[in-house]
Amino acid sequence: MIRLAGAIGLLALISVPIWLGNSYYVNIASQILIWAVFALALNVLVGWAGFVSLGHAGLFGVACYTGALLIVAGWGHLAAAVAAIAVTLVASALFGVLSLRTSGIGFIMITLALGQILWGIAYRWIDLTNGDNGIILRARPQPFGVSLESPSAFYFFTLLVFLCTLASMAAFAKSPFGISLRGTRDQARRMTALGYHVWLIRFAAILFSGLFSGVAGLLFLYYHLYVSPHVLGLPGSAEVLLMVISGGSGTLLGPIVGAALVVVMKTVASAYIERWNLVLGAIFVAIVLFMPDGIVPGARRFWCWGRNSLRELIAAKGENLS
Amino acid sequence: MSVLDVRGVVKSFSGLEVIANLDFSVEAGERRLIIGPNGAGKTTLFNLITGEIAPDQGSVRLFGRDITRLPGWRRAHLGMTRTYQIITLFPDDSLLRNISLSLLGLMPLRWNPLIRLEKLEAITAAARDILTSVGLEHMENRPLRETAYGDQRRVEIGMALAQRPRLMLLDEPFAGLSVDERADIKELLKSIPPEVTIIMIEHDMDVALEFAERISLMHFGEMVFEGSRAEVVDHPRTREIYLGE
Numbered sequence: 001m002i003r004l005a006g007a008i009g010l011l012a013l014i015s016v017p018i019w020l021g022n023s024y025y026v027n028i029a030s031q032i033l034i035w036a037v038f039a040l041a042l043n044v045l046v047g048w049a050g051f052v053s054l055g056h057a058g059l060f061g062v063a064c065y066t067g068a069l070l071i072v073a074g075w076g077h078l079a080a081a082v083a084a085i086a087v088t089l090v091a092s093a094l095f096g097v098l099s100l101r102t103s104g105i106g107f108i109m110i111t112l113a114l115g116q117i118l119w120g121i122a123y124r125w126i127d128l129t130n131g132d133n134g135i136i137l138r139a140r141p142q143p144f145g146v147s148l149e150s151p152s153a154f155y156f157f158t159l160l161v162f163l164c165t166l167a168s169m170a171a172f173a174k175s176p177f178g179i180s181l182r183g184t185r186d187q188a189r190r191m192t193a194l195g196y197h198v199w200l201i202r203f204a205a206i207l208f209s210g211l212f213s214g215v216a217g218l219l220f221l222y223y224h225l226y227v228s229p230h231v232l233g234l235p236g237s238a239e240v241l242l243m244v245i246s247g248g249s250g251t252l253l254g255p256i257v258g259a260a261l262v263v264v265m266k267t268v269a270s271a272y273i274e275r276w277n278l279v280l281g282a283i284f285v286a287i288v289l290f291m292p293d294g295i296v297p298g299a300r301r302f303w304c305w306g307r308n309s310l311r312e313l314i315a316a317k318g319e320n321l322s
Numbered sequence: 323m324s325v326l327d328v329r330g331v332v333k334s335f336s337g338l339e340v341i342a343n344l345d346f347s348v349e350a351g352e353r354r355l356i357i358g359p360n361g362a363g364k365t366t367l368f369n370l371i372t373g374e375i376a377p378d379q380g381s382v383r384l385f386g387r388d389i390t391r392l393p394g395w396r397r398a399h400l401g402m403t404r405t406y407q408i409i410t411l412f413p414d415d416s417l418l419r420n421i422s423l424s425l426l427g428l429m430p431l432r433w434n435p436l437i438r439l440e441k442l443e444a445i446t447a448a449a450r451d452i453l454t455s456v457g458l459e460h461m462e463n464r465p466l467r468e469t470a471y472g473d474q475r476r477v478e479i480g481m482a483l484a485q486r487p488r489l490m491l492l493d494e495p496f497a498g499l500s501v502d503e504r505a506d507i508k509e510l511l512k513s514i515p516p517e518v519t520i521i522m523i524e525h526d527m528d529v530a531l532e533f534a535e536r537i538s539l540m541h542f543g544e545m546v547f548e549g550s551r552a553e554v555v556d557h558p559r560t561r562e563i564y565l566g567e
Contacts, residue, residue: 176426176442177435183412183423190410193372194427194485195398208435 013159017152026151027223032263033155033162034219039243039255040169041212046241047250048178049205050185052108054237055095055115059210061232063088063217065122068135068227077141085214091118092210096203115237122229134228141222148222158219165212170252172208181205182250246287248294257295323386325350325489325519331370331380333363333543340366341377342543348489354521355534357554359563363543364523365407368491372404373397385488399428401488405478405495407523413467417458417477420466421449424481449484456480456510472503479510490514492522496529504529531555539563 016029038060045051066087070080099110122129129135140148148154172178183191184198192198221227230236243262248254261283270276291298324347333341340363348354356364369375371382373394381390389397412420422445426432431442440446453459456476458469466474475495482490495511496504508529514520524530531537537554539547541563547554554560 171438172435174438174440175435176432176437176439179419179423179439180426180432186412186414187410189374190406190412191423191427192374192394193398193404194424194481195395196427196432197393197395204433 010163016159017155023151026155028263028267030151030155030158030223031267032260033158034216034223035240035243035259035263036256037162037165037219038213038216038240039247039259040165040252041209041216042240043244043249043251043255044169044172044181044205044209044212046244047254048173048181048185049202051099051103051202052241053095053099053111053209054108054234054241055111055113055118056209056213056240057234057236058115058118058232059088059091059095059213060217060220060236060240061118061122061227061229062091063214064221064227064231065129065135067218067221068137069128071137072135081141081218084218085211088210088214088217089207092207092213093203095210096206100199100202100206112234112237115232115234119229119232119234122232129229132229134226134230137221137225140225154223158223161215161219165215166252166256168212173252177201177204242284246284246294248296248298251294251296254294254296261295323350324348324383325352325385326371326521327383328367328371329381329383331367331377331382333366333370333375333377340543341370344380344543344545346538346545348519348521350519351516352519352521352536353534354519355530355537356521356523356540357525357527357530357537358540358546361542362540364540365493366543367540368404368493368521368523371491372402398485401486402491403482403485403487403489404491405482405493407493407497409471409474409478411466411474411478411481414465416463416465417453417469418446418449418462420477421452421480421484422446424484425449425452428485452480452484455483455513457506470503472499472506475499475503475507476510479507483514487518489519489521492520492524494523494525496524496526508533 017026020026020029038056042053042056045053063084067080067084070083071077075083095111095114098114099107102110123131140154142148143157146153148157180191180196180201184196184201188198217231220231239262243258244255245258246261247256247258262280265276265280265283269279273279287295287298291301326346326348328344328346331341331344332339344367346367356367358364366375370377373389373392377390381388383389384397384400384402387400389400412423415423419439422439425445425448431445450459450462453462456479458473458476458480461469461473466477469477479495492511495507499507504526511520511533522530522534531551534551537549537551538545539554539557539560541559546559546563547557549557
């Protein structure tokens with residue numbers, strides 16, 4: 001059943017440019033996938049490690065800026081991408097060393113501060129980052145000579161990266177390391193007594209999360225061909241956190257659903273509804289009220305409840321007839 | 323050589339001294355019981371031995387090695403394991419997964435982010451053996467939260483055994499159990515190989531006195547008396563502390 005649903009979902013994703021037709025909507029689909037990669041990266045921390053970060057847009061932005069600066073400096077796209085990921089990992093390591101000194105609200109505040117420091121650097125170090133004007137790129141990369149300039153081509157490129165990310169996350173979730181990470185979230189004391197280095201596991205999780213945040217940042221750069229301090233700001237960190245929480249943290253599907261919800265509201269619904277922010281806020285309130293675990297776990301629960309109720313109804317009718 | 327040697331350990335919380343210049347040692351293969359009223363510092367002593375908290379003064383030696391400043395997770399790799407007074411397991415995971423986590427704790431494989439845990443047949447087989455040894459093989463796939471409290475205590479002891487310990491610290495393993503469950507756990511503890519040294523904190527004297535060869539009496543963070551079952555039961559300090567005589 002799950003495999004069938006997965007195959008249908010994959011077919012639907014592959015055929016998006018066909019059934020959406022309009023390049024505007026194909027571009028929105030690409031944006032959803034980019035944000036889904038970012039949300040999946042943050043989900044490693046929020047869902048599986050139990051640490052809420054409000055500075056992840058900083059890591060996302062580090063990859064954007066490093067990639068943009070190196071490409072503008074004349075580096076090839078591949079070398080720039082590798083260097084951008086490496087720099088993002090270094091930044092993630094710094095995040096980890098500083099933020100893992102605490103947990104809970106302290107962790108949130110430190111990541112928020114680190115994210116804002118990166119935003120401040122991007123905004124004020126004008127000689128390097130061009131300040132508020134940002135950095136513009138001329139063209140998207142051409143992996144193996146394939147142009148990514150058309151919306152469909154870029155969509156398929158993004159889809160490929162998204163599927164690799166999803167496969168990595170799925171493997172990670174059921175691997176010894178993924179299960180150990182969840183163990184540190186639930187029972188850190190017990191895990192220490194069992195011989196696990198809890199700090200190092202969490203640190204490695206931040207690196208893993210930073211790696212895919214960097215990948216998402218590069219996709220964002222290639223999509224927009226532009227980066228500005230706005231990318232690293234607190235609204236970006238809060239938005240991706242909302243995607244994870246609204247979709248369902250600690251699940252694979254949740255961050256993807258959350259990303260789709262927020263991107264569709266921001267891009268599609270905003271064209272028809274002037275106060276789209278209000279609608280999005282109302283949706284979040286409804287999620288908190290009726291599905292506090294998020295859309296995906298909530299929908300699963302409603303599905304089970306509906307199925308069981310139907311079975312009971314059928315059984316009761318059968319008894320009445322007999 | 324002592325398995326465990328605690329010398330001159332002092333620990334205070336916010337100026338309140340809870341462990342006061344405490345000396346304590348245990349020989350290999352011993353079954354040692356630590357008794358004392360609530361607040362005597364028994365669990366704090368366990369926490370100092372396992373490295374959950376660091377002493378203000380004094381030293382802790384395990385198998386002859388000074389571990390006073392060694393992190394808790396590394397002590398587990400030296401062959402020390404513990405159970406908790408309040409069960410702290412992984413309620414959403416199956417019994418098999420709980421035991422597997424315990425086995426993984428001492429393996430480099432725990433860092434692997436790619437292989438599915440279920441595909442690691444050697445770990446699954448070892449976890450099944452452990453579940454069989456604690457009599458829970460018939461419910462290996464049941465989530466822990468759906469098992470009885472007594473069975474959870476068995477899982478906890480199974481997890482401790484999965485670490486192939488040389489020293490086990492059991493913090494009130496009979497707490498909260500029914501009479502039948504106590505008898506079961508007592509039998510389970512008796513089946514632990516004699517080469518494994520066991521230190522146990524327990525309030526249930528009927529069960530604990532039968533289990534232990536030597537008993538240490540703690541009071542206000544000090545080791546008041548140490549001796550055989552008969553010596554401790556007859557000692558006036560025991561009567562004074564427990565009965566107020």
